[in-house]
Amino acid sequence: MWWCLDMVVASIIFSTSSANIFLSNIDLTDVPIESYVVQAGDNTSFPCTGTTEYSLVTELEWRFFTKTQNIKIIEYAKGNTIVAYKQHRISLQSKTHALNFKPIIAQDTGNYICLVNNRPRPDGVLQLIVQDRPDPPGRPLVMGFTSRYVNLSWAAPSDVHFSNVLYYVILIRVGEKGEWNDNGNITPDNRTNYKMTGLKPYSVYSFKVIAVNEMGRSDPSQESYYIITLREIPSGNPTIITAHNTSSSAIHVSWRPPDLDTINGEFMGYRITYKQRKKEHNASEIYIRDPDVKSHVIENLETYTQYLVSVAVFNPEGFGPASTVLVMTDEGDVMVYEDIPLNRL
Structure with missing residues (x-):
């Protein structure tokens, strides 16, 4: 599944509806940009702009580039196709010369051009935005505690993959070898702090945090350092x-x-x-x-x-x-x- 956007997402390399840069001696000035938003895990294809299944194509090259990368991923010439990048997931559609992803992942986010028959400029730039689950949040830190609660704080995920965090789930473990569970501990929004209540006095606890966006749950963060809650007078009698x-x-x-x-x-x-x-x-x-x-x-x-x-x-x-x-x-x-x-x- 994909969506074509009228506006270019600012976090990618371009900021206007046409490219105004040079790429490895390829002039992309005023080349139209088409932006697509897709979900990680989908199997999807993107057309080579300016060609159809009826076009006469003798040579073709797909290139992938970001702010830090410029990679030839597929080369086609005289009926032969060479996949030079991510061969296990990327292929060329034989009739339309579309770029196939099976599946697409967050690292495929970037810009793509298709150069046909040795033309010096592409007919368009494909800007691909892959939404995915967030990266794990930072390790939770205990900012304060009593015998019955702790105040936790953590860093937001370094990359939310174009889908903002909606809320966080806090995992809790009792003792050093207990099972991890969330016990319904969910933040009301995407603030990166939480007061964990309902704890027992003089008990060992540790915590992990999971970020959640529309794509799903992140992997858990690193676990917090162990904490022992404060004492209280005994509550049980012989x-x-x-x-x-x-x-x-x-x-x-x-x-x-x-x-x-x-x-x-x-x-x-x-x-x-x-x-x-x-x-x-x-x-x-x-x-x-x-x-x-x-x-x-x-x-x-x-x-x-x-x-x-x-x-x-x-x-x-x-x-x-x-x-x-x-x-x-x-x-x-x-x-x-x-x-x-x-x-x-």
């Missing part, structure tokens, strides 16, 4: 499994730790607090600075007394929510604990 007296002055308590993704920082251990239920004095505290410990015996307690026992995890930011049970000491008799809702304590 689950108390057993709590019973072991004597008239001791209580044994055991627990299961919360999920690690609720620690929100370095797991430093547990804090056990206990106090007599019917007294208002401050609770006593025991710190267990080993996350692998899952039980403890509280000693030197009063005989036949009810105690509120709480267990919480802690990290460098502070303490998480506690789990609390009611236990009574006795002369060695096992007393089943009772869960006490916090609003009744």
Whole structure:
């Protein structure tokens, strides 16, 4: 599919409707220009201006040129065709001497002339504009972050191939070996910055960016450098499994730790607090600075007394929510604990 344009696209070598340059001693002054916009991946043909299938052509040459290139791509003489450039994709149509692309790619953007029967000037210049997916954006950089979001910024693609970027897709990976996914993270327009929300505290993330235009998605950018979000106090609490007296002055308590993704920082251990239920004095505290410990015996307690026992995890930011049970000491008799809702304590 192609479209012929009345106006010449400014980013190509010409800026008017006729050429006013010399090319390898070929005078292109006032030669008409026809501009075409095509999509990368299409199979398409372009005519040799000034010829038809009924024209007598004994010699013919197609040339390709840009601001930096001037290349003979096809030569035809005495019934023989020599393809000198991109042989696997470019050919000459035998009857009309049209230039065939199978397929056309972004690098084919440029200007083409067809010289027939040793004429010194072509009858026209074919200006070809190939639209394609954008080049990848620049590597995203983290400009700021908290425990729950990061601010990303990146450079726009170096070449959008004549189709402006519509928006960007941000890929996210959790950890160093996680899967890449976009989670619906799409910028509202083509601005090159984005606030990525919904992150977890004290977690490793990296990011990639994809540019999208009407032709499709670019390849992903380079991944960002790894970032660890900030800590928060723990959000999970241990689950108390057993709590019973072991004597008239001791209580044994055991627990299961919360999920690690609720620690929100370095797991430093547990804090056990206990106090007599019917007294208002401050609770006593025991710190267990080993996350692998899952039980403890509280000693030197009063005989036949009810105690509120709480267990919480802690990290460098502070303490998480506690789990609390009611236990009574006795002369060695096992007393089943009772869960006490916090609003009744």
